[in-house]
Structure formats: C-alpha cells, structure tokens
Amino acid sequence: xxxxxxxxxxxxxxxxxxxxxxxxxxxxxxxxxxxxxxxxxxxxxxxxxxxxxxxxxxxxxxxxxxxxxxxxxxxxxxxxxxxxxxxxxxxxxxxxxxxxxxxxxxxxxxxxxxxxxxxxxxxxxxxxxxxxxxxxxxxxxxxxxxxxxxxxxxxxxxxxxxxxxxxxxxxxxxxxxxxxxxxxxxxxxxxxxxxxxxxxxxxxxxxxxxxxxxxxxxxxxxxxxxxxxxxxxxxxxxxxxxxxxxxxxxxxxxxxxxxxxxxxxxxxxxxxxxxxxxxxxxxxxxxxxxxxxxxxxxxxxxxxxxxxxxxxxxxxxxxxxxxxxxxxxxxxxxxxxxxxxxxxxxxxxxxxxxxxxxxxxxxxxxxxxxxxxx
Ligand SMILES: Cc1ncc(COP(=O)(O)O)c(C=O)c1O
Numbered sequence: 001x002x003x004x005x006x007x008x009x010x011x012x013x014x015x016x017x018x019x020x021x022x023x024x025x026x027x028x029x030x031x032x033x034x035x036x037x038x039x040x041x042x043x044x045x046x047x048x049x050x051x052x053x054x055x056x057x058x059x060x061x062x063x064x065x066x067x068x069x070x071x072x073x074x075x076x077x078x079x080x081x082x083x084x085x086x087x088x089x090x091x092x093x094x095x096x097x098x099x100x101x102x103x104x105x106x107x108x109x110x111x112x113x114x115x116x117x118x119x120x121x122x123x124x125x126x127x128x129x130x131x132x133x134x135x136x137x138x139x140x141x142x143x144x145x146x147x148x149x150x151x152x153x154x155x156x157x158x159x160x161x162x163x164x165x166x167x168x169x170x171x172x173x174x175x176x177x178x179x180x181x182x183x184x185x186x187x188x189x190x191x192x193x194x195x196x197x198x199x200x201x202x203x204x205x206x207x208x209x210x211x212x213x214x215x216x217x218x219x220x221x222x223x224x225x226x227x228x229x230x231x232x233x234x235x236x237x238x239x240x241x242x243x244x245x246x247x248x249x250x251x252x253x254x255x256x257x258x259x260x261x262x263x264x265x266x267x268x269x270x271x272x273x274x275x276x277x278x279x280x281x282x283x284x285x286x287x288x289x290x291x292x293x294x295x296x297x298x299x300x301x302x303x304x305x306x307x308x309x310x311x312x313x314x315x316x317x318x319x320x321x322x323x324x325x326x327x328x329x330x331x332x333x334x335x336x337x338x339x340x341x342x343x344x345x346x347x348x349x350x351x352x353x354x355x356x357x358x359x360x361x362x363x364x365x366x367x368x369x370x371x372x373x374x
Contacts, residue, residue, distance in 0.1 A: 246342025
C-alpha cells in the first residue's frame, strides 16, 4: 500500500497535494449498491464533493441515479460539466429567479418550508418541476413539522407547478446505534409517508449502513462514498471502504534539537532529550486542522510519527526521534512525502486528535492544495 502511494506521489512543488483515487470512489459506490441493493442512489456531492472535486467525483460516480448538492452554484457546475443525471438541491430555493434556473436545467429542489412552497406557487414559469418534500421528523433543522405536513402535502400535490413529488427526511443521530432517536424518526416518517404512494428517502451513510429500515426507494450517501466511516469507533476500511483522498506534503527540513529546546509558536513542545524533528509543508492555510494536538499521527515515508507543537499556517513539526533511533528511518530525508491522512492513515484517526470529524477535514482542503486524480 505504501509503495503504491510512493509511486503515485506527485511532484509536490513545495506544498501539499490531495491525491484523489477515482477507483476508490467507484469501489465505495459498489459498497453502497451492495448494502442497499433495492434503493436508488442519490450521491451527495455538495461542498465540492466533500473536498474531492465535484465534477471529477460526479464523473467517477456515473452510475449514481442522482446527485445531491446544497447550493444552486454546485448544481450549475455539474450541468456545465455535462452531468445529465437528476440533481437535487438539498436546501431548495426561495426566489423566482432561482426557480427559472431550476426549470431551465431540470434541477429537483427540496421544499422544506412554507416560504419555498409559496415561491413555487407564485412562480410564473410554466414548467412542471420534480420536487422533494422534506419533513422534519425530529432533527429540527429543515423540513415541515409533522403537524404542518398534511397542509404542505395538499398544496404541493395540488400545485400546477409540480410534476413529480417525493418525500424525504434526515436523521439526526443515525451513527448512534444505541439511541431510540433514529427508530423514532423512522417510524414517524413511515406513518406520514407510507400511504402516499410516492418514492421516499431517509438514510445518509450512517442511516443506510446501520438502519436497514432506512433503505427505502432512495438512499443519500455522502461520506461513505469518499471512503470514510460515519461511526466514531470505526474507520472506512473496517466497513470495506477505501479512502478516496490522500493528503501528502513534502518534508522540507530535518533538524537536530538539544534536550530542552522548544518547538513552534508558543514553544508548547519541549524536547525531553536530544531529538530530531522534521518540518512538513502543510498548515492550517491548506486546511490541516490547527487544533491537531501533539501526538496526532502523520506518516513519514510510510512510517507513523507524532505531530508536535502548534500547527502553523504553512507548516507542521513532526518528532522523528523514535523512527531514527529504531533504524526505521531509511527513506526519511528532505523531500520525503508526509501523509496527513488517506490511504495509509485514516482521516477518522486524525480527526479524533483534532477534536473534529473526518467530514470537516476533507471539506476544509483549501484552494492552495494541488489536486491530482489517479
Ligand atoms: C440532507 C442530506 N442528505 C444526505 C447527506 C449525506 O450525509 P453523509 O455524508 O453523512 O452520508 C447529507 C449531508 O450532510 C445531507 O445534508
């Protein structure tokens, strides 16, 4: 695995690179298919496909039945790139001008509020749209409340602007198998949806993996397509997934320290004995989390070593002392690739050390990071 990463490590040009494995995306899509064989797949590619590149990801996921985005701009980028599948606007739209664009490009808006419903009803366009009615079954974020639902559904199903109507909800706690929240949400949803005779959608990645009842006509995976696990105690590979993004950066300096020397801003790490550290060219301006603590694992030329001190804007420091002492440091020299997460180091593990979730790590990759598709 490490060798394959080395042979694929691009010229790093002094900075980090996100290597996106398109075969991994396709593999993960098959895992979704096998997990929910009777469901259509709405592949969630919002937020630049969780940092992986929206157009490249959508092309790799060409077997998806539809794509899900948060913003109109993301939907337009997909159409501009020639993506022909249905594109669902998961937050919907509010203005008549946006509805014009929706109609022009055949997008499918979610309708989650009476404001959106009214915009649709008063829109002067003469196209009929496919819309997804979102019901709030307990997350209290978006969607018609269950006591408002009957009225919303009546208006939507009677609207001359609506061609096809589907129903969806979103789970608040699907990654928590111990809780009653998810069964409660699912049964509340089923009570509303089952007699309507329309297609339904419930499960995100955690929902479709952990809750078979959530595998209805449509599933809406995001994170698992990118090879990461939504569950705190597991990483993507434990679920048969392959990380699609490997973030690498070059080692740009190796330094010897004396016992007592301090490293980085605030001198928060002090050498307990004579030490050797490496400096890698990646920092919070690239999207590496500033809150990553001393001890966060990084992989230097395939060997795991701890990050030390504070993360800077463009650099991190790594304690190489143990690797050098144990004689494992053969390939470690300036220019060696440092993996921050991905193929040899699950983002889930890094996220834990930075008090965050893998979603945030991959989404936060900044524009300065070079992208390489393999
Ligand atoms: C409405 C909706 N459906 C599906 C997803 C995909 O979720 P996940 O990435 O956890 O699979 C999201 C992501 O936040 C979402 O907002």
